[in-house]
Amino acid sequence: DQQVKQNSPSLSVQEGRISILNCDYTNSMFDYFLWYKKYPAEGPTFLISISSIKDKNEDGRFTVFLNKSAKHLSLHIVPSQPGDSAVYFCAASAGGSNYKLTFGKGTLLTVNP
Amino acid sequence: DSGVTQTPKHLITATGQRVTLRCSPRSGDLSVYWYQQSLDQGLQFLIQYYNGEERAKGNILERFSAQQFPDLHSELNLSSLELGDSALYFCASSVDGFGGYTFGSGTRLTVV
Numbered sequence: 001d002q003q004v005k006q007n008s009p010s011l012s013v014q015e016g017r018i019s020i021l022n023c024d025y026t027n028s029m030f031d032y033f034l035w036y037k038k039y040p041a042e043g044p045t046f047l048i049s050i051s052s053i054k055d056k057n058e059d060g061r062f063t064v065f066l067n068k069s070a071k072h073l074s075l076h077i078v079p080s081q082p083g084d085s086a087v088y089f090c091a092a093s094a095g096g097s098n099y100k101l102t103f104g105k106g107t108l109l110t111v112n113p
Numbered sequence: 114d115s116g117v118t119q120t121p122k123h124l125i126t127a128t129g130q131r132v133t134l135r136c137s138p139r140s141g142d143l144s145v146y147w148y149q150q151s152l153d154q155g156l157q158f159l160i161q162y163y164n165g166e167e168r169a170k171g172n173i174l175e176r177f178s179a180q181q182f183p184d185l186h187s188e189l190n191l192s193s194l195e196l197g198d199s200a201l202y203f204c205a206s207s208v209d210g211f212g213g214y215t216f217g218s219g220t221r222l223t224v225v
Contacts, residue, residue, distance in 0.1 A: 004155075034213050043115060043203050044156070046213025089156065100169045101214075103148075103156040 003027045004092050006104035014112055019077040021107050023090030026071065030092040034101065035064060035075045038087045047088075048075070080111045116140065117217035119204050125223045131192040134220045138185055138206030144168070145187040146207075146214060147179055151200040162187055163209060194224045 005024045013019045021035075031052040036044035050057040050064045050073070057064050063076045077084055087108050091101040116139035126132055138145050147159040158171035162181035173179075176194075181187040191198060201221050205214035 036213065036216075041218065043117070043205070043216030043218045045115070046215070049213060091156075099161060100158050100171060101156075102158070105155040 001026075002105075003030075004090055004102050004104040006088075006090055006107045008107050009105075010108040010110070012110045012112060013080050015082055016079045019075075019080045019084065019109055019111065021075040021077075021088050021090075021109065023073045023075075023104055024071060025073075025092050027092070027094070027102070028071070029094040030102075031095070032093045033064070033066060033073050034091045034093075035062075036089040036091060036103075037084075038089060038106070044089055077109075080109075082111050082113050085109060085111050115215050115217060117204060117206050117215050119202075119217035119220050121220060122218070123221050123223075125225060126194060128194055128196060128224055130194050130224075131190065132194065132222065134189040134191070134202050134204075134222070136187045136189070136204030136206075136217060138187070138204075139215050142206035142208055142215070143185065144207045144209045144214075145181055145185070146205040147173075147187070147189050148203040148205065148216075149200045150203065150219075151197075156203065159189070191222070196224050198222065199224045 034049040035047040038044040066073045087106040089106045090104040118137040143164045148156045159173040161169040179189045201219045203219045205216040207214045
């Protein structure tokens with residue numbers, strides 16, 4: 001049973017436009033959510049997180065939105081750059097910390113120049 | 114360089130064998146996490162150690178074991194290897210608590 005789902009295996013956008021990556025979760029105990037970016041032959045790199053007490057968190061070009069009632073979160077990248085091309089993983093945990101993250105299967109983002 | 118060092122980077126071994134994967138956490142980090150990424154699965158949490166003690170366990174097989182040593186490095190031992198154990202094994206570390214982990218670049222294990 002997949003508790004964190006990223007339903008789009010891939011996404012392609014033009015440089016300068018907005019990239020929106022989506023993630024759904026089923027476990028109502030999840031209260032802390034993170035996004036990671038992964039380049040080939042490297043480990044995942046932490047991007048941004050959000051606690052369930054918030055519905056939005058911003059860090060530079062990256063914004064994460066959380067809709068608890070829909071059990072849905074999204075990552076917005078504005079503006080998208082070719083260097084953002086990577087696999088993006090959504091992850092969630094319960095208990096308000098980063099213990100035992102449950103990851104989605106990832107979305108491959110390609111930003112075309 | 115993330116500061117988390119995993120060795121070896123690649124490992125090819127035969128079924129039934131035993132291997133040890135090593136992880137040195139980022140300086141100052143007390144928690145070490147192990148994750149498995151196979152082709153058809155996302156990153157699966159295996160186990161977490163904090164300052165030498167096991168703190169959380171995920172879907173780790175009984176054939177697998179781990180430990181964290183006094184110098185905080187960690188080893189993941191995989192025994193009686195099967196073809197299905199072929200995967201990328203990631204180690205991550207954190208100071209603990211909130212925020213994201215720092216991952217190493219992984220060990221690619223191929224069981225033939």
